[in-house]
Amino acid sequence: MLKKISNIGDCGITCDFGDEVNKNTNKEVIKLFNFIQESVKSRKIKGILNYTPSYNKLIINFELGQIKSNEIIEFIKSSDYSKINLPENTKIVEIPICYDEEFALDIKRLEEKTKLNFKEIVSKHLETNFFVYMIGFVPGQPFLGDLNENLYHDRLDTPRIRINKGSVGIVEKFCTIYTFESPGGWNIIGRTPFELFNINKTNTSILSPGDTVKFKSISKKEFTLFKNE
Amino acid sequence: MNNYFKVLRPGINSTFQDLGRFGLQHLGIVASGSMDQLSFCNSNKLVGNKISEGALEFAYQGPLLEMNGENALVAISGKVNFNLIKKNGEIIKGKSNESFQISNGDKIDILSTINSVYGYFSIFGGFKIEEVKGSVSTLVKAKIGPNNGNKLKIDDKIFFKKSHQTNKLKKIEFDFDQDNVIRVMKGLQVHYFSKNSQDDFFSKEYKVTKLTDRMGMRLEGVKLENIVNKNIKSEGITKGSIQVPGDGQPIILLSDHPTIGGYPKIANVITADYDKLVQKTPGTIIKFKVVNLAVAENAFQDYVRKF
Numbered sequence: 001m002l003k004k005i006s007n008i009g010d011c012g013i014t015c016d017f018g019d020e021v022n023k024n025t026n027k028e029v030i031k032l033f034n035f036i037q038e039s040v041k042s043r044k045i046k047g048i049l050n051y052t053p054s055y056n057k058l059i060i061n062f063e064l065g066q067i068k069s070n071e072i073i074e075f076i077k078s079s080d081y082s083k084i085n086l087p088e089n090t091k092i093v094e095i096p097i098c099y100d101e102e103f104a105l106d107i108k109r110l111e112e113k114t115k116l117n118f119k120e121i122v123s124k125h126l127e128t129n130f131f132v133y134m135i136g137f138v139p140g141q142p143f144l145g146d147l148n149e150n151l152y153h154d155r156l157d158t159p160r161i162r163i164n165k166g167s168v169g170i171v172e173k174f175c176t177i178y179t180f181e182s183p184g185g186w187n188i189i190g191r192t193p194f195e196l197f198n199i200n201k202t203n204t205s206i207l208s209p210g211d212t213v214k215f216k217s218i219s220k221k222e223f224t225l226f227k228n229e
Numbered sequence: 230m231n232n233y234f235k236v237l238r239p240g241i242n243s244t245f246q247d248l249g250r251f252g253l254q255h256l257g258i259v260a261s262g263s264m265d266q267l268s269f270c271n272s273n274k275l276v277g278n279k280i281s282e283g284a285l286e287f288a289y290q291g292p293l294l295e296m297n298g299e300n301a302l303v304a305i306s307g308k309v310n311f312n313l314i315k316k317n318g319e320i321i322k323g324k325s326n327e328s329f330q331i332s333n334g335d336k337i338d339i340l341s342t343i344n345s346v347y348g349y350f351s352i353f354g355g356f357k358i359e360e361v362k363g364s365v366s367t368l369v370k371a372k373i374g375p376n377n378g379n380k381l382k383i384d385d386k387i388f389f390k391k392s393h394q395t396n397k398l399k400k401i402e403f404d405f406d407q408d409n410v411i412r413v414m415k416g417l418q419v420h421y422f423s424k425n426s427q428d429d430f431f432s433k434e435y436k437v438t439k440l441t442d443r444m445g446m447r448l449e450g451v452k453l454e455n456i457v458n459k460n461i462k463s464e465g466i467t468k469g470s471i472q473v474p475g476d477g478q479p480i481i482l483l484s485d486h487p488t489i490g491g492y493p494k495i496a497n498v499i500t501a502d503y504d505k506l507v508q509k510t511p512g513t514i515i516k517f518k519v520v521n522l523a524v525a526e527n528a529f530q531d532y533v534r535k536f
Contacts, residue, residue: 009414009497010525012467021462033255040252050254052465054489059465061254064500064529069522134463136257136488139371143463179257180371197257199361199373205256 001028005073008059013069015058015076023146026133028082029053030210034089035081036060045075053209054134055143090210092129095177095194097168097215098223103191105167106156110187113153122217124148125189130175130213140179140197140205144213147173159185166191168215193226232298233388239381240292240339242443245356245374247283249484250364254465257488258373261366264443264484264507265347268306268403270536272349275304275328277397280536283358283365283375285350285387291339292381296331301389302397303337304328307348307508308405311339327400328353345405345508353397357388368485370444406505409515411498414525416471418493421457429453430495431519435479439511443485446506448515452477455493463491469498469506483507501528 004016017028033053039045047066052059062072099122101107107118114121130144147170155171160183163169167178169186176186179197196206207213218226246269249262263269263286270280285292291311304327305311311323316334323329323337325348331337342348358365358375367374376385419427435450459475466472470482472492481498482490484507496517498506509515520528 006417007414007522008417008467008494009469010499010522010529012497014417014464019462037255049249049251050260052254052488054464055462057462057464059467061260061467064526065533068526134489135255136465137463137490138487139257139373141257199258199371199378204253204258204362209255 002032002076005076007069010069011064012059012061013072015060017056019056021055021133023131025056026053026131027210029056029058031082032058032076033209035079039075045072048072052136054136090208090212092212092214093206094214094216095192095196096218096222096226097190097192098218098220099190100220100223102220103167104189106187107189110151110153110189114150116150121151121189124151125170125175126215126217130215132207132209132211132213133174134209135205135207138180138182139199140207142177142196142207142213144175145173147175149173153187155185156187159183163188164191166193168192191223193223193228195228231388232301232391233386234294234296236292236381236383236385236387237295237336238293239383239385240287241290242288243292243381244286244367244369245283245358245376246286246366247364248281250362250366250373253362254488258362258371259368259484259486259488260468261368261374261443261485262364263347263349263366265307265349265504267504267532267535268347269349271326271401271403272304272306272351275306275326275399275401276302276351276353277399278351278353278355282351282355285356285381287339287348287350288342288346290341291348291350293336293338294387295336296333298333298389299391300330300332302328302353303331303351304399305339305348305350306401306403308343308345309339309348310341310343311337314338326403328398330398344510346510347508352389354390357390370485405508408505409509409513410518411506411515412502412520412525412528413471413496413498413517414522415519416494416496418457418461419495421455421493422473422495423454423456426451426453427495430479431517434514434516437509437511437513437515441511443483445483445486446481448479448481450478453479453495458493460491461493463489466490467497469500469503470494471496471498481506499525499528501525501532
């Protein structure tokens with residue numbers, strides 16, 4: 001449930017859904033996100049520049065010359081958005097992953113921590129239907145959950161300076177896919193050849209907040225031969 | 230006839246920008262856009278363009294460009310030291326915030342910004358650059374925008390639309406606000422910091438460090454003591470947010486900021502003071518003054534009158 005709306009500076013507001021990070025809280029966030037996105041598209045509200053959902057919050061940025069925060073807050077409070085049936089536009093996306101040792105950089109570290117062997121770790125990762133909590137930090141990077149609790153582990157003490165694009169990493173109950181080469185501290189367990197983000201495509205990001213991700217294991221050979229459409 | 234500028238020297242960080250790319254932050258794409266929006270709009274006004282037309286933004290040292298094609302009306306905004314080098318070798322000292330004519334074979338040598346960081350170069354009619362998702366702003370780290378999302382490189386050719394010779398020469402009286410007080414509103418996690426640290430932040434001096442770019446401005450000053458938690462659950466980020474990581478030194482998130490982040494935020498720069506802030510060079514001592522929403526909204530009314 002929406003607990004509190006606060007100002008962020010003079011051209012942003014945050015809609016806070018409480019401190020719990022779980023699917024139910026996030027689904028509420030995404031409901032409001034869908035409602036705002038729809039309201040912007042159908043021009044029911046003007047001046048909104050961006051709307052960014054995260055685990056338990058939706059942040060809305062607006063153009064101060066067009067609208068003020070009290071008008072947006074009023075708009076949200078006066079609309080019974082949680083009862084509005086928006087089209088279910090969430091989807092299930094299968095993402096190929098190769099767990100070859102060349103890619104699974106932190107498998108030893110995970111084996112030690114979890115007391116599971118490589119095969120067990122992989123099967124526990126494959127059995128999960130991951131929920132897309134949010135997308136961001138860099139373009140297209142998804143934050144997925146919840147991991148099988150036997151796989152929970154902390155961040156690396158010293159983050160890597162360079163993690164290859166497509167690397168799949170886990171930390172605590174979350175899983176992510178690096179859409180750009182970047183530094184990072186997540187435990188890397190494999191890599192996908194699947195391009196999740198391409199600015200030049202109409203469908204820029206394959207995933208949207210609220211989608212479901214299922215991983216599919218592929219061999220090194222399949223990885224090499226994989227072609228993005 | 231092809232009208233273009235040949236890049237003889239790219240400058241430090243020269244990119245095409247406009248007012249920003251919106252509606253995509255939920256996919257991890259930050260708005261970007263010109264850092265100093267008033268100077269950006271001024272450069273367009275000087276040549277008679279619509280204020281949102283894409284312009285070339287440069288930082289510190291700008292490019293050296295050789296013009297090929299028909300005569301054109303151009304302008305450089307901000308406070309910039311530059312020369313117009315005529316085809317015959319004559320060097321004319323440039324005047325920023327004043328439009329001027331250039332002819333085939335002329336060169337524009339943008340030497341440096343003066344006590345400021347960003348300047349803008351506009352041409353009447355606009356550059357021939359491709360919009361990406363509704364904007365010509367460039368986000369270099371994600372390779373998004375015209376010129377394949379890159380900053381200018383040597384030997385690049387920048388094409389421009391037909392820029393008819395006109396008499397619309399214009400001049401704008403302009404100077405940066407030299408005052409170093411930046412007005413802020415209290416941040417979402419201001420209570421994460423001890424009472425003393427809050428007092429320090431809103432009254433003591435902070436220095437702009439060299440670790441400053443389009444993504445963020447790192448400050449150096451009194452260390453801020455976090456008494457709650459050094460991390461928060463990652464949440465969406467707004468331009469001008471001031472986050473404080475574990476080391477207690479604040480970072481102001483600027484136009485190319487990450488879209489989400491997990492550090493507590495002590496304050497947010499008000500819209501009216503953002504342009505002034507981004508023009509502060511490393512070494513400048515700034516101070517923050519806390520204001521409420523009503524003051525920020527009034528300040529914005531004064532700010533838009535300058536456009």
